[in-house]
Amino acid sequence: MKVGIIGTGYVGLPTGVGLAELGNQVICIDREPRKIEALQAGKITLYEDGLEELFHKNVKEGRLHFTTSMKEGISDADLVIIAVGTPPHPVTKEADMKYIHAAATELAEYLTDYTVVATKSTVPVGTGDVVEGLIAKKNPNADFDVVSLPEFLREGFAVYDFFHPDRIVVGANTEKARNVIKELYKPFEGKTNMLFVKRRSSETIKYASNAFLAIKIHYINEMANFCEKTGADITEVAKGMGLDTRIGNRFLNPGPGYGGSCFPKDTMAMAYMARQNDVDMTLIKAAIDGNAKRKQQMAERILESVKSIENPKIAVLGLAFKDGTDDCRESPAMEIIGNLLEVNANITAYDPKAMVTSKLLIGDKIKYAENMYDALKDADVLAILTEWQEFKTLNLQKAASLMRHKNIVDCRNLLNADTAKNNGFKYQGIGR
Ligand code: NAD
Numbered sequence: 001m002k003v004g005i006i007g008t009g010y011v012g013l014p015t016g017v018g019l020a021e022l023g024n025q026v027i028c029i030d031r032e033p034r035k036i037e038a039l040q041a042g043k044i045t046l047y048e049d050g051l052e053e054l055f056h057k058n059v060k061e062g063r064l065h066f067t068t069s070m071k072e073g074i075s076d077a078d079l080v081i082i083a084v085g086t087p088p089h090p091v092t093k094e095a096d097m098k099y100i101h102a103a104a105t106e107l108a109e110y111l112t113d114y115t116v117v118a119t120k121s122t123v124p125v126g127t128g129d130v131v132e133g134l135i136a137k138k139n140p141n142a143d144f145d146v147v148s149l150p151e152f153l154r155e156g157f158a159v160y161d162f163f164h165p166d167r168i169v170v171g172a173n174t175e176k177a178r179n180v181i182k183e184l185y186k187p188f189e190g191k192t193n194m195l196f197v198k199r200r201s202s203e204t205i206k207y208a209s210n211a212f213l214a215i216k217i218h219y220i221n222e223m224a225n226f227c228e229k230t231g232a233d234i235t236e237v238a239k240g241m242g243l244d245t246r247i248g249n250r251f252l253n254p255g256p257g258y259g260g261s262c263f264p265k266d267t268m269a270m271a272y273m274a275r276q277n278d279v280d281m282t283l284i285k286a287a288i289d290g291n292a293k294r295k296q297q298m299a300e301r302i303l304e305s306v307k308s309i310e311n312p313k314i315a316v317l318g319l320a321f322k323d324g325t326d327d328c329r330e331s332p333a334m335e336i337i338g339n340l341l342e343v344n345a346n347i348t349a350y351d352p353k354a355m356v357t358s359k360l361l362i363g364d365k366i367k368y369a370e371n372m373y374d375a376l377k378d379a380d381v382l383a384i385l386t387e388w389q390e391f392k393t394l395n396l397q398k399a400a401s402l403m404r405h406k407n408i409v410d411c412r413n414l415l416n417a418d419t420a421k422n423n424g425f426k427y428q429g430i431g432r
Contacts, residue, residue, distance in 0.1 A: 001025070001184060004077035006103045008035055008066070010158065010261065010327060011120055011151050012083035013055075014048055018162035020058035022187050027065045029073035039066040047326040047353050050159040074110035079180060081149070082107075082131075083120045088265040094272040095124050095265070104131045108138035115142075116180045118149040122206050122266055124273055128171065128199040145177035148199045150206035155260065156324020167193040171202020207273070210266040211284050216251040217258045218287040221294055224254035224431025234431025235413060254430045256332035256385055256411040257294035259321035264291070264330045295332050298385075298411050299339035301428065305407040306380045313346045313404065315379035317372055317394075318386025318412070320354035328357045332411075333385035341365055350375040352390055373402060381407035384414055391415075396423040 001024045005016045008030040016028040030036050035045050042059065044052045058064040067073050074080055084099035100121060107117065117135065119127060132146045148171030153161040168185055172178045178196055185194060197205070224234040234254050242249025258264065267288050274281040306312035321331035328334055331354075340347060347366040351358065355368050369375035372391065376382060376399050384391055392414050400406055406425040408415065413429045420427035 001079060001180075002077050003027070003079045003081060003184075004029060004073040004107075005081045005083055006030075006070075006073070006107065007083035007085070007099075007121070008039065008045070009083065009085065010046060010048075010155055010325075011153065012081070013039075013044075013046060014051055014153065014158035014162055015081065015083060015120065015151070016064060017051060017054050017058060018159065019184070020064040021054055023063070024184070025063055026058075027067055027073040027077070029067055029070060031068060033068050036066045036068045048158045049156065049324060054159065070106045071110050074107050074115075075112060077115060079184060080107055080111075080115060080117045081120050082117065083151070085261075086121050086123055086265070086269075087261075088268050092272060093265075093268040095122070095269040097123070097127070097130075100127065100131065101134060104134040105138055108135040108142060111135070111139055111142040111144055113143065114176070115144045116147055116177050117144055118147040118181070119203075120149050120151045122150065122210070122262065122269075123148075123203055124269060125200050125203045125207075127203060128173075145172065145174050146199070147172045147177050147181060148202035149181065150202060152206075152209070155327055156322060165192050167195060169195045169197065169202050169205050171197050171199035173199050207266055207270045210263055211270045211287070213251050214258050214263040214267045214291070215283050215287045217255075217263075218290045218294075220252050220254050221257065221430075222290065227431040232431075237431075253387075254413070255387070256298045256336060257291045259330045259332045259335075261321075261327060261329040264288075267291075295335040296339060298332070298409075299336045302336070302340065302381060302383045302409045303343065303345070305409055305426070305428065306405070309380045309405060311346060312380040313348070313378055314340060315369075315375045315382045315403070316347055316349035316366070317351075317375060317382065317384045317391050318388055319349055319351035319358040320386050320388075323386055323388045326353040326357045328354050328361050331386075334358070334361055336383070336385060336411075337362065337366060348375045348377075348379065351386065352388055354386075373398060376402040378402075378404045380405040381409060384408070384410045384412050387412040387414060396420055396425065400424055 003024050003026045005012050005028045008028045016026045020026040082103050084103050086095040089096040128146045170181045227234040238252040271284050319333045350369040350372050400423045408425050408427045410429045417427050
């Protein structure tokens, strides 16, 4: 199948590479010339485990191409996938649809034979109708169907998730469109759940899922606060809860709050849609408010640990919003650092993958270290903000010898509390 993908970000690029690997002819389109020039020159533009190798393989085998030209990418395509950003609107916090609307309008004039236009971006319910209207207005003769094809990949596992999806949800209102998507996902037939639903249901499934996971994280964080007051240990509590298959053991890790390019914006967009439709969704509101407070609380906890020290030096391990990615968008680390900078904290940070992306967001307001031990030199507190497995290997004896004061605020419960205490650290984890 010939596939044109609009947007080569964290969703578009792994999707393009994955579909090429399945044997499709894929053209990835992006309006940022710098991205396309880099990809054409064989340079991958984001970090995802296993992506680079598959990218080179499929470029070499002639199935994967890159262009800034909508005409080149769309004209021959059987399927066009829209994977542009839907960031929060700066004022209303609803999903800002300007990139979707622009993509729909730009692609319309190049549609020739029957084409399925699939929206992979996370979009408000009813967007399929809007995209359909925009295309029909620009190109009244176009023969096309608009399908909702929400993406459920996890950053850091995008390649794995592409080839091993939990489920494929398709919101298509015509048989013809459903058949095109069935053909695309034929390699997954019998291996995963394929759910064909109404387009509006499909659009809602994505928001309902992300909001649910955000609420689950908020819940376990509140439970961690409760454990801190009562002497229970949240890791034991979460383990006990997770053994109940009705609850499940995932998303029960307490931490500094959820972040990333999806949960914060999707919960806000869902809350906006609820307001627009006069539906009171109190759980989502609570998660949004609680999550904002959470990051403030973590910053306060770090400052409290060094309150008696003049001009304390803070070592931060972890900048990405989670492990396995270089994505710092809405990362709790970015917000916590922002709070610490408000009181002129002196911060040195290290992240295995996200230092370049962090610099794009906060520049040189903090210092960057070459490795985790460099970050610790003369520090008065170590704050662990991302759950990189590398940080688990931190030699606490060496860490103790490098730091000026032995304080650890472990916002991810990565380190062994007893080992830290045995090495002279004042150790604070989460909920234990
Ligand atoms: P991104 O910002 O990484 O990438 C979007 C890309 O689209 C950018 O490269 C941008 O230049 C390009 N673009 C925007 N308008 C364009 C246009 N008119 N023509 C060509 N290119 C255009 O975004 P992302 O993280 O890949 O997310 C894309 C969508 O997928 C969002 O709606 C997001 O909510 C959803 N989503 C993201 C994830 C994730 O883990 N990042 C997971 C599931 C769903």
